[in-house]
Amino acid sequence: MRKAYFDGTHRTRHPDQTWESIRPLLMAYGITRVADVTGLDDLGIPVTMAVRPLARTLSVAQGKGATLSAARVSGAMEAIEAWHGERAVPTAEVRAPADGLGLDLPYPVTTLESHPGSLVTGRTVLDWITARSALDGEPVLVPAACVQLGREVHGQWRLHLPSASTNGLASGDTRAEAVVHALAELIERDTISALADGRGRGQLVDPDSIEDEHCAALIGRVRAAGVWLELWHLPNGFGVPVMSCYMWREDQPALLVSGSGAHLDPHVALSRAIAEAAQSRLTQIAGSREDILAAAYRPAVHRSPKSAAGPAAEWAELAAQHTTGFATDDGEAEHLAARVAAVTGHPPLVVDLTHGLHQRREFAVVKVLAPTLRYDARHVIPRPTQEAAA
Numbered sequence: 001m002r003k004a005y006f007d008g009t010h011r012t013r014h015p016d017q018t019w020e021s022i023r024p025l026l027m028a029y030g031i032t033r034v035a036d037v038t039g040l041d042d043l044g045i046p047v048t049m050a051v052r053p054l055a056r057t058l059s060v061a062q063g064k065g066a067t068l069s070a071a072r073v074s075g076a077m078e079a080i081e082a083w084h085g086e087r088a089v090p091t092a093e094v095r096a097p098a099d100g101l102g103l104d105l106p107y108p109v110t111t112l113e114s115h116p117g118s119l120v121t122g123r124t125v126l127d128w129i130t131a132r133s134a135l136d137g138e139p140v141l142v143p144a145a146c147v148q149l150g151r152e153v154h155g156q157w158r159l160h161l162p163s164a165s166t167n168g169l170a171s172g173d174t175r176a177e178a179v180v181h182a183l184a185e186l187i188e189r190d191t192i193s194a195l196a197d198g199r200g201r202g203q204l205v206d207p208d209s210i211e212d213e214h215c216a217a218l219i220g221r222v223r224a225a226g227v228w229l230e231l232w233h234l235p236n237g238f239g240v241p242v243m244s245c246y247m248w249r250e251d252q253p254a255l256l257v258s259g260s261g262a263h264l265d266p267h268v269a270l271s272r273a274i275a276e277a278a279q280s281r282l283t284q285i286a287g288s289r290e291d292i293l294a295a296a297y298r299p300a301v302h303r304s305p306k307s308a309a310g311p312a313a314e315w316a317e318l319a320a321q322h323t324t325g326f327a328t329d330d331g332e333a334e335h336l337a338a339r340v341a342a343v344t345g346h347p348p349l350v351v352d353l354t355h356g357l358h359q360r361r362e363f364a365v366v367k368v369l370a371p372t373l374r375y376d377a378r379h380v381i382p383r384p385t386q387e388a389a390a
Helices: 015-029 068-087 175-196 213-224 266-286 315-319 329-344
Strands: 033-036 047-051 060-064 094-097 125-133 139-143 169-172 201-205 228-233 242-248 257-262 349-352 364-369
Touching (some): 139 349, 213 266, 242 266
Antiparallel strands (some): 094 125, 125 349
16 A cells, blocks of 8 residues: 655554544553653653553553654554454464474574573474465464463463564554564564674764754754763664664663664654654653663662764765665565565564454554564663774
8 A cells, every 4th residue: 555644654544544543442452541641751752651451461552653643553553462462363273393293384493583591492392373474475384472472371381482572563554564564673673683792783873964854853852851862873684774762861860761763764763763762761751661670760870871982974874875665565565575585584474463353444463473583682772883893
């Protein structure tokens, strides 16, 4: 479908239209409130929280956006995604080890996301569901454990292997749009994971060189609030713009908040990184999530981070490295899937969570798995080392 909205993101519908279509459905997904928490901070970057008291995972989802309307949709849809990851995973079709019963998988099961120290092997007995190749739609079995979120009491003892996370869990106004969001997140998280083990490098960005109206406005709000700001461009093998943003202020002295974003349009990637860092600040201020680290609230010396060494790059030069754009969500999804497949040697695998009784005309939710891609930096985005110093 052709894209129609371009303010800080690319969507096939205006956020107001999406909100009007999903608002009557919120209670069906256990969402009791979508709150505007922007005013708890003084940055003025729109942030919301969607509350699901009976969630099997986190009971609060966060949303951010260029406008309050976009942030409201972002928060609500993140909560709806989690509901589907908890309650709409297809029923297992086969229970067997990856190396047994002729499953003939086109990827090693050990290349799927798992916890550090995972004991999963090709001989581990797992429940399997059907995904579809993002390249040609061919059916491929994947472990249900990679998709199913949350834990429930049951009478059987089973290893929860491999692990599931919200990485690659995404929604959209269309299925293709959901796949685009999922693939961008997988690429972003893999790029960030390279920073965690010291392999990744970055290019420091000069905030004063950013002329994009939307991004410049976000930076202006942050600086007007007296917040220390650092922006990085993170090169990667996918050829997809990935950005990270870091903020610090003395009102949260123990915390260097961070955000990241990926999108074929570098301005959207940058916008997402800045907005996510602002969202991280508000998450700590509101104290509304069960996974906030205790260190965030410890007393600390009021000392700002040391600025990165080396010259900062001009934004125009970095943005010029990325010129790929698509008028439709289908074209963008195909391109991103092909890039991931070219880098990993395996096509991304799409599990449709808005299927059967869960099918909706208002939106689509998918979980995309990408063998060999990593998600190791789950709570902290490490500051990069300058690429020139590598």
